[in-house]
Structure formats: C-alpha cells, structure tokens
Amino acid sequence: METAETNPPKRKREPTQRLKGSPLNEADWIDAATGILVDENVRGIRIDALCKKLGVTKGSFYWHFSGRPALLAILLQNWRKRMTTNVIDRLGAQTVDPTARLRALLALPRRSRSPKFARIEQSIRDWGRRDTQARDAVQEVDVIRLNYLEELFEQQGFAPAVAKRRAYIAYAMLMGDSVLRDTLDPNGADAMLDDIMDLLTQKETAL
C-alpha cells in the first residue's frame, strides 16, 4: 500500500466494466472505502487502492466522484444519514410508545449486525479526532441522537431539564456499551437491559 497516487485522467470516461459481476454503483465505492477506513484508516482510502480492491480502472472512479475529497464527503454524508435519520424512521414505524422506543435504542449494540456498525462508527470517530470534516459529521450525529433521546424522555413525562440529563446519560450508556462489547461481553444481557431501563425511566417507584 505504499504506491504513490497518480494524477486523475483529463477527461471523464465511461465507467470500466468490473472484472466480474455487474457495473459498480456509488454504494460499491463507498462500501469499499468504508472497508479500508475500518481495516486501516482514512489515509488508506486512496483512489489506486480502491480501484485495485474493486478490480476496475480509475476512469470508473471519476465517473462517480470528482476526486478523493468528494468520495470522503459522500461517505460521511451516507454514514450520518444511516446512523440517525434511518434509525429514527425505522423506530417510528415500529412503535409510538416512547419507553419502547428507548428500549429498542438501548438494545441496538446487542443486535447481530451491530459490531460491524460499531467498528465503522469508531473508525469515523477516530478520524474525527484528526479532521474537522469528520468531526463535524460526528457532532451532527451526536446532536441528532441526543435530541431524539431528549424527546423520548419528555414524552415519558420528565421535565425538560431532567429529560436533557437523562438523555445524555442514556446516550453515554449506549455509546459505552457499544465500545465495551469489543472486550467485555456481559452475561445476562437481557437482565442488564431491564436494569438499565429501570434505572433510566423510574420516577417515584423503588427499584
């Protein structure tokens, strides 16, 4: 992976056919770039490395993107959308009960495809510690998620100031759970979730 980046071709060309399978679309490029982000880091996302990985020529890349910055911007935009709006929409379709929605959110790190999403998110957060564009995307995601959690607590009848604090605590728990699942796999995950819900949603009842 030590080859130098060569210059882009002068004119836009038809995308080259992949060595096998159907022609590439934008999502294929984003997926491949995301894979490199997770396995290496953002510096590993280079046009030549992507073309090699996908078995196509550079003309194909420039059919979809004006250059590496455009690819990175679209990668961040897609992640932002997938990790906020899409989750919230899906939850909205499942149930209207704010407590059930909160529980479904807290259960997210325990779903089968979650380790993959967690790795992508941790890689983007790592990138965000060194780059403003990535940091802005992370911050936007964090604010959207926090506001949504806040609404869920308000809908449960908590006063705005309390809802704000509980939302932050719930989000911190969710985030920490997602990070720690790499190394600590707690037994009794369901009992844990019951406990978390009891802690977060109680008002006057004893535990």
Added chain:
Amino acid sequence: METAETNPPKRKREPTQRLKGSPLNEADWIDAATGILVDENVRGIRIDALCKKLGVTKGSFYWHFSGRPALLAILLQNWRKRMTTNVIDRLGAQTVDPTARLRALLALPRRSRSPKFARIEQSIRDWGRRDTQARDAVQEVDVIRLNYLEELFEQQGFAPAVAKRRAYIAYAMLMGDSVLRDTLDPNGADAMLDDIMDLLTQKETAL
C-alpha cells in the same frame, strides 16, 4: 514521515546526547511514541520518526529498547498500569467510602487532564481493533476496572448479581461520557453527576 526504516546498528552504543537538555530516559521515548500514536496511528511509530522527533541518533533508541516490538510492549504495559493500578491506588488513598470512590471515578472524564488521557485510550482501543497485543492490553484494563467497580457496589450492600450489572452500567456510562466529551459538552455537569449517582446507587428510595 515517508522515509524507510533502516537497519539497526550492529552493536549497542552509549545513548547519544540530545540536541538540547538532559539525556533521554525510557519515559521520554514512550511519551514520544504515544504522541505519534495519538496524532497518527501505530504504524507512524517508527524508530527513525522517533529519533527525528527527539533529535537523537538511533544508537540512543537501542540503548533503551531491543527494537520496535519492545517499545510497543512497554508502551502498552505503562498505559495499562497508569490507567488501572495507579488510579485505584490514588482513589484508595483519598477515601475508603465506596460511594465516594464511585463518584470520584465517574468524575474522571470531567477533570482537566482527562481529554489527553481519553485520546490516548481511544487511540489504543483503535489499535486494539487491529492487533491482538493491544486488544489484550485493553481487555485486561477493562476487566480490572469492571472488577473494581463491582467491588464498590458490593461494598455498598448490593447483591453480587446486581453489583455485577451495575458495575457494567457504570463503566459503560463512564466510557461513553469520555467518548462523547469530544463532541457534546453537557451543561450542568455537576447536576449530571448527581443524577448519575442517584440512578446508580439507589436502593429503595425514590429519585
């Protein structure tokens, strides 16, 4: 930072004097390596880059370490010690009250030097997602911290199974708080800490 690594010198030599200041000790090398880990990643930790950063020749490096693997192993060992045993020892000297100890732990991400420690930890966790040696160090740290938290809940009178779950929840909160401080800086951090303590330590009293 694109220069190739050259071979180590054949014989061990006296450490070269730094361009300015006192001779380097092992901690200086570890600090410099940790700085590169945070700013770039583990691949950026190369002997030539370190020597350039510290203004010394390679002989100095080989006076302290047999090679790059030894440096990385000592870096992880030091981090492990600093982030577990040292914290626990310092807490032990401060107070014997398990509730006060828990509060002091939960307040850690809000201390002035914490962003620096959080960045180091996040960089080591990132490294651990790609490397067994780093992952083992992270796991060891997680298990030590979790066991300590578990003891604190047991000392507060919680049954072992409950103490186990509360310890995981407390640790997830602490971890999430540390991650989210990069992007979300909650107002009323003290009120937040009161809330967290109320949630985590309550037994029969209402909130």
